[in-house]
Ligand SMILES: Nc1ncnc2c1ncn2[C@@H]1O[C@H](COP(=O)(O)OP(=O)(O)OP(=O)(O)O)[C@@H](O)[C@H]1O
Ligand SMILES: O=P(O)(O)OC[C@H]1O[C@H](OP(=O)(O)OP(=O)(O)O)[C@H](O)[C@@H]1O
């Protein structure tokens with residue numbers, strides 16, 4: 236498939252800064268930028284990383300075409316020597332990232348870019364727009380799938396997504412986080428994910444009566460026969476007509492499977508219970524009862540508590556737009572600049588009144604600490620690159636702000652995993668993104684590494700993201716070095 240060139244998909248300031256670096260600084264100065272987020276969306280206890288494959292495609296396609304350069308010239312902002320540089324532009328740096336489908340937590344670098352400053356600066360906006368969107372929708376989906384508690388969730392959001400891209404890549408993210416299928420056919424083709432669907436009210440309305448509409452649908456699709464029963468009257472007309480058609484198919488000896496009804500309005504708990512009884516009494520206990528209509532994780536949870544007999548969920552608007560939390564809030568911050576003489580990285584820090592907003596300086600990596608006994612995550616530890624942890628040693632974790640809060644791990648009671656992998660080396664991609672359905676499998680496994688207390692929808696237990704002692708000391712030294720006097 237041809238890739239899109241998104242090189243100009245950037246904020247103007249990235250380009251004006253690039254020109255500034257080009258003219259005023261050593262443009263080849265190597266820097267480190269970290270992309271990370273600050274709080275989990277929707278009050279969740281974690282997020283799911285998604286979008287890396289599209290980041291890789293974007294970086295691979297980075298180049299300023301002649302018409303891009305002409306356009307930039309036409310703005311009157313850029314000088315010829317800089318435009319000439321852009322003409323030859325190619326990303327030459329290294330990128331490290333947390334693989335897609337991984338459970339992630341606030342403040343840890345999801346992507347680390349090590350590159351000449353002009354290159355690292357340019358990619359900020361597109362990288363964030365991709366990661367922010369897909370990670371947001373993947374996280375929202377994980378909540379919906381959690382509420383569905385083992386029932387299939389179909390992604391039905393395309394028509395209500397904020398435009399085609401949000402529909403396509405939102406569907407991708409939804410599949411990563413556990414949907415069983417999407418109604419989005421283009422997403423199915425692009426990402427090799429299952430496409431699923433029922434039919435609309437228009438199908439019923441286009442026939443003289445509901446029964447005829449159901450019969451025609453069942454004739455065409457006996458092995459995927461979910462009939463929409465709420466066009467006229469769910470219990471008096473829709474369900475009885477669906478039962479009539481299922482009986483006719485059974486009597487005619489037509490092999491039919493994956494059959495049932497879809498409820499799309501009214502009291503879904505009440506209607507599903509009544510419909511279930513009618514289907515069971517008619518000899519169709521395995522009929523699927525699917526539901527849609529402005530669902531989200533809270534409603535699904537409530538319907539389950541009400542004893543709804545729904546076992547398949549179609550979720551559109553609230554999922555694809557992450558309606559209760561429309562932004563992931565990922566940011567991209569400078570973490571270090573290489574000293575040309577020594578080749579060492581000089582850590583950089585962004586200060587804030589709010590301790591949570593002070594950035595973590597230096598060249599970092601993340602170590603995930605699991606309980607050896609349960610396989611569950613104990614904490615994430617942001618370290619400086621090159622730090623090692625021996626599982627046969629004890630490990631003392633401490634909260635980086637409330638430092639008196641400590642956790643002691645005895646030797647051989649925990650395991651350590653490096654979370655980031657290298658995806659670009661010297662400008663070349665050295666990573667092959669897995670297929671989306673493989674990422675979904677991996678994501679399921681990832682979710683199982685969380686304690687139930689961190690997965691619940693309301694007030695989840697927070698997983699600790701700590702700093703290694705070395706990083707913590709370096710950060711504090713840097714903080715101490717800033718003294719401002721009031722004048
Ligand atoms: N038992 C229930 N408990 C809580 N919420 C429910 C229940 N049943 C349905 N809902 C939700 O209530 C909202 C309103 O549904 P309802 O069908 O009454 O209105 P509507 O969508 O305007 O109907 P229509 O599609 O006929 O115009 C929807 O979000 C639906 O999912
Ligand atoms: O409610 P959502 O979570 O967004 O799920 C998608 C909705 O889209 C469809 O309705 P629509 O009215 O667009 O078409 P229809 O005629 O097929 O019902 C479908 O019936 C769902 O109600």
Ligand SMILES: O=C(O)c1cccnc1
Pocket residue numbers: 391392418431432433434435527549551
């Ligand atoms: O296939 C369906 O039932 C469907 C698809 C998109 C939106 N609403 C429903």
